[in-house]
Amino acid sequence: MALPELFSRLQVERDDLNFLITTTRYNPKHRLDALLPGNTRHQYAPYDVPQAVEAFLAHWKPDIALWSDHDLHPALITATAEANIPQIMIDARMPDDVQHRWRWRPGMARNLLRCFSNILAADGQSARNFRRLGADPDKVEVTGFLQEGGAPLPCVQGERDHMASVLAARPVWLAAEVSAEEEETVLAAYRQVIRRSHRLLLILVPADPERGSILAENLRDEGWIVARRSVDDDPGPEVQILVGDQAGEMGLWYRLAPVTLIGQTFDGGEPRNPHEAAALGSAILFGAHPARFAERFNRLAEAGAARRVHDTAKLAAEVEHLLAPDKAAGMATAAWEVSTAGAEVTDRVTSLIHTTLDARGI
Secondary structure, three states: OOHHHHHHHHHHHOOOOOEEEEEOOOOOOOHHHHHOOOOEEEEEOOOOOHHHHHHHHHHHOOOOEEEOOOOOOHHHHHHHHHOOOOEEEEEEOOOHHHHHHHOOOHHHHHHHHOOOOEEEEOOHHHHHHHHHOOOOHHHEEEOOOOOOOOOOOOOOHHHHHHHHHHHOOOOEEEEEEEOHHHHHHHHHHHHHHHOOOOOOEEEEEEOOHHHHHHHHHHHHHOOOOEEEHHHOOOOOOOOOEEEOOOOOOHHHHHHHOOEEEEOOOOOOOOOOOHHHHHHOOOEEEEOOOOHHHHHHHHHHHHOOOEEEOOOHHHHHHHHHHHOOHHHHHHHHHHHHHHHHHHHHHHHHHHHHHHHHHHHOOO
16 A cells, blocks of 8 residues: 555656566555556456466566565566566565565565565564575565555645634544444543543544534434534534534544544544544544554554554543643654655655666666
């Protein structure tokens, strides 16, 4: 999911490039396709057998190959090298358990890794394991991961200024794209926190904006004082919950809320990319089932930029803890550092691509 950002950057710097991205599972409705620039095609990867790989390479005729898979596919790597197509491994991971499995085939591992002109390892442990398996030490470097948040989500500055004025320094937390099944968990946690923080505002963004009217009605029936964004209600000092049921405004909410719970991480749905919130200075909370973004959430958690919450009690405790400005600010700084490191990796990858294509006269 970090590749669209890389492709967009390369397209600006070199407008004659076309991109092909392959995945071992292909779903044309995957969110990835919506993020890809117009000169990119998303295809199913060839089966890792010589006949399929040879047909694939003969059809597409790539000039350079970026490898970002967790696994090494022998037929594809070998055939690409034999076709004299440069290969660069990015976001390269080689945990100890995988390295131990490859030790039973040391010759194959060494031969495959020697097909890469550069191996950009995600961490020091992976770099050591690549070298142990026979990769050229001079071609392995520790860079970390590609930038994954992309450009900060936009918002209308006038709307942001108006909303900030209305809030008048009230404490705010955001529940971003929460599923209907998760709403009670969020509300139960809010009931606990609001006992000690009476001015706290919850911005509740439903996963389906069309549920905004029903959600607001249900909340009022439960006794909450509610405003709805889609009908231009302002969250005055008496409002407890603002229902953010207008599509395309996550950039606004992330800028206003120093603490964000990423929805659909309790029920294993389709959560938003956590780097969107991190890039705009919001500390991140997430549930036990972050689905396809699990690795990103874990990385942010390891950096001190996100925290996992398993249940209502933990969610309430973390929200209350992060209401202290210095606590949320510390997590936001950690998130910024992760994003900055990712941008440096993107710079390194684009530089390698330009150098390689220039050397090939392309």
